[in-house]
Every structure is written in structure tokens, then in C-alpha cells.
Amino acid sequence: MEKSLHWREFIITQIIKLSGYSAIVFVALILLFLLNEGLPALGKADLSSLFGTRWYPIENYFGILPLVSGSLVVTFGAALIAVPLGIGTAVYIAEIAPRWVREILKPLVELLGGLPSVVLGFLGILVVSPYLRLFLNLPTGLTAFTGSLLLGGIAVPTIVSVAEDALDAVPRSYREGAWALGATQWQTIWRVTLPAAKSGVLTGVMLGIGRAIGETMTVMMVTGNAPVLAFKLGSLFAPARTMTATIAAEMGEVANGSAHYHVLFLIGIILFLISLLVNVLASSVIFRARRRAERILS
Amino acid sequence: MMKFLSRHRHATQKVGFALITLIAFATVLPIIGTVIFILVQGGSAISWEFLTGFPRDGMRGGGILPAIVGTLYLTLGVAAFSVPLGIAAAIYLAEYAKDNRATRLIRLAIVNLAGIPSVVYGLFGLGLFVVFLRLGSSILAASLTLSIMTLPVIISATEEALRSVPQSFRTVSISLGATRWQTIRKVILKEALPGILTGVILGLERAAGETAPILFTGAAFFLPRLPHSPFDATMALPYHLFVISTQVPNMPIQIQYGTALVLLVFVLTMNVIATVIRSRARAKRQW
Numbered sequence: 001m002e003k004s005l006h007w008r009e010f011i012i013t014q015i016i017k018l019s020g021y022s023a024i025v026f027v028a029l030i031l032l033f034l035l036n037e038g039l040p041a042l043g044k045a046d047l048s049s050l051f052g053t054r055w056y057p058i059e060n061y062f063g064i065l066p067l068v069s070g071s072l073v074v075t076f077g078a079a080l081i082a083v084p085l086g087i088g089t090a091v092y093i094a095e096i097a098p099r100w101v102r103e104i105l106k107p108l109v110e111l112l113g114g115l116p117s118v119v120l121g122f123l124g125i126l127v128v129s130p131y132l133r134l135f136l137n138l139p140t141g142l143t144a145f146t147g148s149l150l151l152g153g154i155a156v157p158t159i160v161s162v163a164e165d166a167l168d169a170v171p172r173s174y175r176e177g178a179w180a181l182g183a184t185q186w187q188t189i190w191r192v193t194l195p196a197a198k199s200g201v202l203t204g205v206m207l208g209i210g211r212a213i214g215e216t217m218t219v220m221m222v223t224g225n226a227p228v229l230a231f232k233l234g235s236l237f238a239p240a241r242t243m244t245a246t247i248a249a250e251m252g253e254v255a256n257g258s259a260h261y262h263v264l265f266l267i268g269i270i271l272f273l274i275s276l277l278v279n280v281l282a283s284s285v286i287f288r289a290r291r292r293a294e295r296i297l298s
Numbered sequence: 299m300m301k302f303l304s305r306h307r308h309a310t311q312k313v314g315f316a317l318i319t320l321i322a323f324a325t326v327l328p329i330i331g332t333v334i335f336i337l338v339q340g341g342s343a344i345s346w347e348f349l350t351g352f353p354r355d356g357m358r359g360g361g362i363l364p365a366i367v368g369t370l371y372l373t374l375g376v377a378a379f380s381v382p383l384g385i386a387a388a389i390y391l392a393e394y395a396k397d398n399r400a401t402r403l404i405r406l407a408i409v410n411l412a413g414i415p416s417v418v419y420g421l422f423g424l425g426l427f428v429v430f431l432r433l434g435s436s437i438l439a440a441s442l443t444l445s446i447m448t449l450p451v452i453i454s455a456t457e458e459a460l461r462s463v464p465q466s467f468r469t470v471s472i473s474l475g476a477t478r479w480q481t482i483r484k485v486i487l488k489e490a491l492p493g494i495l496t497g498v499i500l501g502l503e504r505a506a507g508e509t510a511p512i513l514f515t516g517a518a519f520f521l522p523r524l525p526h527s528p529f530d531a532t533m534a535l536p537y538h539l540f541v542i543s544t545q546v547p548n549m550p551i552q553i554q555y556g557t558a559l560v561l562l563v564f565v566l567t568m569n570v571i572a573t574v575i576r577s578r579a580r581a582k583r584q585w
Contacts, residue, residue, distance in 0.1 A: 009479050013394070019383055020390025021400075023407040023453070026446050030414065033425035088321030096315055097322070105326055107573050112329045114500070114569045115562075116507030118536040122543045122558050123332060126551075156325055186311035207413070214415025216510040217536075221544055244417045244510070251421070251514050256429065268421040272414060279413040283406065 034272055038265035045259045050266075055227035055241075057250065057260045064267060066227040070144065070240035074219055077148025077236050078155055078212040083205055085152065086159025090201070093160070094167035095189050106164075113157030120150045121221030129222060136237065142224035144240035150218045155208035162207060166200020167193060203282045210278035213244075214271060220245035243267045333566070336558050343556025357520060357546055362557055364521050368437075368532035369506055369564065371525065372516075375441025376448055376505045381498055383445075384452030388494075391453070392460035393482055412450035416510040419447045423515040438528040440516025447511055448501040455497020459490035492579030499572040507565050509536040519545075535561040 041050070045062045052063030089109065093102050128149060129141030136145075170193050178188040194201065224239025227246070247264050254261045351361025395401040423443030433439040463486050471481040487494070509517075518531040519541060525532045539557045542549050 005477070009477050012479050016386050016390045016394060019386030020395060020404060022383060022387055023404055023411055023449065026449070027407045027410050029426060030418070030422045030446075033422050033430070034418070037421070037425050085321055085325045088318050089325045092318045092322035096318055105322065108326050108329055110573070111333075111566070111569055114503050114507070114565055115329075115332070116509070116536050116565060118507070118509045118540050119332075119336070119558050119562060122539055122554065123335075125543055126554075127335075153328070160325075184307050184311045186314045187307060190314075210413050214413070214418070216415065216417040217540060221540070244415055247417050247421065248510055248513055251424070265421055265425075268418050271418050275413040275415060275418075276410055279409050280406070283409050 031272065034265055034269045038262060038267075038269045041259065041262035041266040044262055050263070053229045055246070057254075057263070060259065062259070062263045064243075064263070064270070066229045067241060067243045067246050067267065068270070069229055069235075070223070070227070071213060071242040071244070073144045073235050073240055074147040074151060074223060074242055075209060075212045077145055078151035079205075079209050081148060081152030082155035082159060082208055082212070086156045086204065086208060087163055087201060089156070090160045090163035090167060090204070091189060091194070094164045095185075095193060109157050109160050112153060113161070117154060117215060117217040118221070120153060121218040124150045124218060124222035138237060140224060140239060142222055142239055143237050144223055145236045147219040147223040147240070147242070148236070150222060151212040151215055154215055154218065155212045158211050159204045159208035162204030163197070163201040166197035166204065169200065170196045199285050203285050206278055206282040206285070210275055210282070213274055213278075216244040216248050220248050225249065243271055247271075333562065336555065336562050340555035340557075340559025340562075343552040344559065348553075348556055349560070352522060353520065357542055358548065358550055358553070362535070362538060362553075362560065364524055365533040365535045365538040365557070366560065366564075367524050368518075369535040369561075371437050371532060372441055372444065372512070372534055373502055373506045375437055375528070376444045377498070377502055379442060379445035380448045380452055380501065380505075384449050384498075384501070385456050385494065387449070388453045388456030388460060389482060389487075392457045393478070393486070408450045408453055411446070412454075414447075416447065416508055417513075419443055419511040420513050420515060422446075423511060428515055434529065435514070435518075435531045436516050436529045437525060437532050438516075440512040440532070440534075441528075443511045443515045444505040444508060447508070448505045451501035451504060452497055455500065456490070456494045459493025459497065460486060462493065463489045492575050496572045496576045496579075499568050499575070503565050503568040503572070506568070507536055507561065509534075509540055512537060535564065 041062075045060065049060065049062045050064060052061060053065050054061040054063045055066050089105075093105050093109075097105060124146055125142075129143075129146050131141070132138065132143070132146055132149075133141030174192050174196055175188050178192040179185075183191070219242045223241060223245065225241045225245055226239035227241045228235075228238070247267055250260070251264050254264065348361045349366065350363050352363060354360035391401070391404065395404070420443065423439055427433045427439035427442050428435055431439075433442075467485050467489060468481055471485045472478070476484070512534060516531050517537040518533050521531070521533050535557065539554070539561055542557060543554050
């Protein structure tokens, strides 16, 4: 009996260890399959076509610049909306709201995070875009800005929850010190608490923007999907097409192994690298801040 | 210093607080508005036939049963793969892993998995499960794809729940002669259960509402019957909502709102269950 117990313990420990490493295996597999299907694009489509400004796959124009610019414009607009709303809401929940309001607001913001993106896109088509068209007097309501508005809603919960955690983690003694010096609550928030939580808030903002870049269904449904190069001022209020929407809209219809198929995987590699960059930056900010905090406290 | 103690500072605080409060409500009110709007608009479409019937007339009539059942199957499939794997991975991180380079690499991988765009998961699932492993466009391939996407949510939540169990519980259990695994299984997992459940449900909620990862791995435009096996493609609520709101001309608006309502209720129910489990566990916690 002793012996079988040891064996079971040993086997279970090994299974747990293997599972622990599974995340690394999956990231490696994802990268491997993206590279395997995406890199052939460099041979099958002309490089001049890939870096061109025209996306028209039927005639072998695979210019990814309009798609990259589309993603950037939509995400930029979303950040303009989500960053002030997200940080403001986090400050309100963590510093100002009475306890009972906090208990209601937190689950509500979490609920926004849980709303399926396709539901937001659906409302975008039926409600947001007609009103935008009316108010802004546009030829169509399906614009990059419509996408930005809804993507803002998708980025906000991430920003709020990470930033609020960061504000919560600021020791109470910091605030008490500021109050003792005669600072008002408002001055304490802006000059003590927020600066102390800066790195966490920044992490939240980056993760939120990362989510916005990667969002697919909402943008595909409401941005009008016109692959035009968007670097003019008015581009925000014109139709645009993002990298994610292009993959989602076209992958279902391409022949396996065609140039178009490989180019879509190539766009997938770009998206993977962007999310890698955002997340590595975000987590390095956390690590650096934690090390600094440990230095100060020790 | 003068500015710091200026006479207007209390007025500034009043204006500032008002502004921040306004921002918070500008964030929250649209959420409440959205939910109520869909509940009201979709309510009239809900009938027994809508919930238990098959689509008719090119989806312009009838019910959405295959989509509801499909989403149930997918959610169960995700649970079957991602829950055991995610909990095991979290046990490793919380109870076994040393703070070394390999562990930091695992954490980095988890953070990355959480950040990868959902449509990239779709591409990956197409490449690995549908084409390379020859599962075809199927419930199995879609569930596996969604599972990997859900994994980081479950791992993070479970690890946090395991770490919140006080060290003394482990010490006492080990000192009574229990092995490490017995301690984990009988003491720690039991104490951490509410936290784990909350994380699992929130993860499944996300999977149930996703569309992009299943677009090329298992979602079907229309099926006249329920799927027979894990190797069949399936309709799913989020994909169905996408289809009827963008791909079908002259689609009755009622059916669109009704479908959105069913999806929303599906997801919200999971959300509320998770929130209730968490707050009840917090209230009961004695340590």
C-alpha cells in the first residue's frame, strides 16, 4: 500500500508538471503554425505587392498597408475614448465611490467585459451607426469611428480592472501622509496615489489597447470594411478595414494553399507579434515597478 | 506650496469629483442601457417555438434551437479540455514551481496566450486541428481552439485562489502525515473551490460568446438538424447572430433581437452565477 501510494503521487506530480509547461507548448505551437502557413506568402506574393497600398486579392494585389493603417486608426480612436473613461472610472471606484456604489459598479464593469463582441457589433449596426450618421452628417454610419466607439467599450473593462487593482495596492499610509500635510482628497489622488500606481495604470492601458487591436467581430461588423489607406485627418470618419476583420471575412472563402491563404496567415503573424510586444512591454512594466517597490521597502 | 494650499483647492476638489463621477457614470450607464435595450427589444421574439424550433425560410422564420444546442456543446467541450488542464497548470504554478527562469517563462507564455487576438486563435485552430490533425471543421476542433484561448483565464484565477489559502493549512496537513498531493486534493483545492469555480465560469463565459475562433474551425452557417457527433460542424449563437445581422438580406429585426437576447441571457447567467459564488465565498471566509 505504501508503495502504490508513492507511485500514484509520483505519476500525479509528473502530470501536474507537464500541465504547468503546457502554456509554453501552446504559444510555441501557435507561432510554429502561423510561421509554417504564413511565411510561404513571401514567396507566393510579390514583395512589392505586399507593401503596396492596394488590397484586392482577386487580382493578386496584397497590399497590407491599408489594413495596418485601418487597425491603427480604429485603435487610436478607441484609445482616445477608453483611456480617460477607464482611468476615470478606476479612480472613482478605488478612491471616491462609497462602498455600496463600488459593490455595484465593479460587477457592472466586469459585465461589460463579458458582453460578447458580436452583440456589441450587432448594436453597432442597428443603433450606433444610424445615429452617428445622423449627428455627424456622414454618407455612412459604418466608419472607423463607429468601430472606435465600440472598441472603447471593449478596452474599458481591462483598463478599469488593472488600474483599480494598482490604485488599491497603494499603501494607505501614503494617503494618510498626504492628508496630514493638508492636501485635499483630490490633491492626494492626483499627486500621490495616481503617481504611486503609475506603472499598474500604464499596464492596464497597454493591455486595454492590446485587446482593442485584436478585436475582430465588432470591427468587422461596423467599420464598413473598405481597405483604403488611412492617414488623413478625416480617415477616422470614413470606412476602414482592420487586419483582424480581413482575416475573419476572407479566410472562409480562400482555397487552402493559395497566395491569398498564406497572406492572411502572414497578417496573423503581424497580429501575433503586436500582441507579443504589447504583453511583454506590459509585464516588464509590472516587474520593474515591483522590483523598485521592493528596493524602497527593504 | 502656495498653490498646494491655495484657497480654491476645495472648490477644485468639488469640480474634480463631479467630473470623475460623471465619467464613471458615462462608462456604466451605456452598459445598463445595452442590457435593458436588448431585453426589451428581444423579449417579444421569445416564444416556445423560437427556443425549440429549427430555422425556416432561409433563417427568416422558425427558431434557433440548433444554435442554442451548438453553443451548449461547445461550452461543454471547452470545459472538458480547459478545466482539468488549467487547474493542473495552476496547481503546478502555485504549489510546485520554484521562482526560476523556467517559471518566469511559463508566466510570460500565459500572459501572451491571454493577449493573442481571438481571430489568430482561429487561424491556429484551422492550421493545427482542422487541417494538420484532420479533425475537419467540427465541434471537436472548435472546442479545442476555444479551450486554448480560455486556458490563461482559468490558470490565473485558479492560481490566485490557491495562493489565497493560508500557508498554515499546508503545514498542518503535511505535519499530520499527508503527502503533498493529498494535501492539495483534500485541503487546498477544497478551500480554494469557490475562487476556482468563479474563474472557470468566467472563462467559459468568454468562450461561449466568442465568434472569431470558431469561424473556420467548426461553425456552420445553417444546419437542418442537431449535430450527431463531435466530428460534426455546428451552429452557435454568436456566429448565428453575426450571420443573421450581416449576411442574410431582409432578415426580420425581431429574430435578430431575439437571438441577441438568448445569447446575452446565456452569458449573463454565467456571469451572475460567478459573481454570486465569489461574493458568498468572501462573506463566509473565516481566514
